[in-house]
Amino acid sequence: MMDSSPHKLYHVHGYDSRQHLEHYFSDKPDMVFGDDTLKFVIDNHRQVFAVGHINGDILIDLSLGSFVHHLHSACEFFKNIIVLKVNNRCIMELKRWVDERTGAFYWGHTSTLLQETEENSDQFQDQEAKLRSAIQHVVKYDLEKENMTDPLVLPPADCVISAFLLDVISKDQDDYIRYLRKFSRLLKPGGHLIIIGVLGATYFTVGKDKFHGFTCDEDFIRKAVVGEGFIIDYCNVKERTAVSDLTDYKSIIFIAAHKESRHVITSSVKLKKKI
Template sequence: MDSSPHKLYHVHGFDTRQFLEHYFSDKSDMVFGDDTLKFVIENLRRVFSGGHIKGDTLVDLSFGSAVHHLYSACECFQNIIVLKVSNRCIMELKRWVDDRTGAFYWGHTSALHQEKEENSDQCQDQEAKLRSAIQHVVKCDVEKENMTEPLVLPPADCVISACVLDLISKDQDDYIRYLRKFCGLLNPGGHLIIFVVLGATYFTVGKDKFHVFTYDEDFVRKVLVGEGFIIDYCKAQERTAVSDLTDYKAVMCIVAHKEK
């Protein structure tokens, strides 16, 4: 069992706006752009453009209140259900979904998503399309058998989870247990898309350090295969950012599915 004094994301929570400013903003001193923005957007654009991941419902269970990983998803799914472990994250996300004054600015990420398109003026349309696709933002408790109790979600054709497993798991057993819960949201034959950070032990928001479960690519591959998944796509990128806010070594995208 991890004995780190670091806080736990799903237990202690953090300042959601400060977190977004640190890791996802368009500010000149935000050094994580290649890893947290470009890597995510480019890989998901590639994954969803293949046309084999589609359906009625997509469930997103990712950390913080980020939305940029869902631009490509809303091209293939008209019904996106977002799960969040904290009320702060829900409030931050809903402020953007409802297009309210004071919402975090994501225009730089929609521009990244559209940069290879002929008409870059579609950025606002892309954000509006995503807002329309996000049908529900739901509080969840990862410790409950039904994480959205008392609500029972419809089976999803795709589940996206960005880094949540890394942050809530204290050890290997935790990781496998939570992964099974997340996969329980899937239809048979549905696709799981996860973004992970490799070799990390912490990330920082403000004055607080938060726990990250440390593992490597071999571990996550073995876990997925052990749970009956077939890995369709895997892409890793070594860390490009220079900052002591967090200590990950690489970021990775994995797409997998179970046979029906």
């Protein structure tokens, strides 16, 4: 069946990953999404990791584009981060930063945001170096393969993070649940899942191209996560503040959950944000 959407699909058509970063994650004066895509993301990651329940050996990141700021807090608790990307352009952009090559995207502004949330900011002076060291592998994957990284077999992860990806690869609710299930299979029993997404979106723009956005609400995402056997420990939704026609999302959501298992004792994580 052919896709009826008038917009391109991120994982099918690809896009200019650098322009995406400039539009939505840069420190430029005209980048209006800072409160949503930068500060909200950093603040919520810091809060859930600070509790100390989310840690271990392996963290797998499946996120849109080539941004890294959502992993700053994670690298304090995981020394081995495996990043999965769906296309070569995003891989090249990310590796340029990891390898400190000339022309790499500037992320210093996100380290500053993280320092501002901490009483002792001295420990974050070398935050970028720590994150670079933690990103052990950047691997291409195929969403439609049973083993998405075939022929590589990844070790089971203690935590999987997916930021802004499910919203753009899913054409409908069935797609969202199918991909969520694939991602959750990467986890160990009792492992943790963090999802960041947007609500009420139909498109986002990179350069001259418009890309598909899956329209959903908080209730659907909560039910999808619980339906895949997770217990939600934390959920925060922020109404959009950015004024721009680059994208039409209404709000942004952050969810942290852990996988139910007969072999682990589960308990609700006590965080400031009520669920």
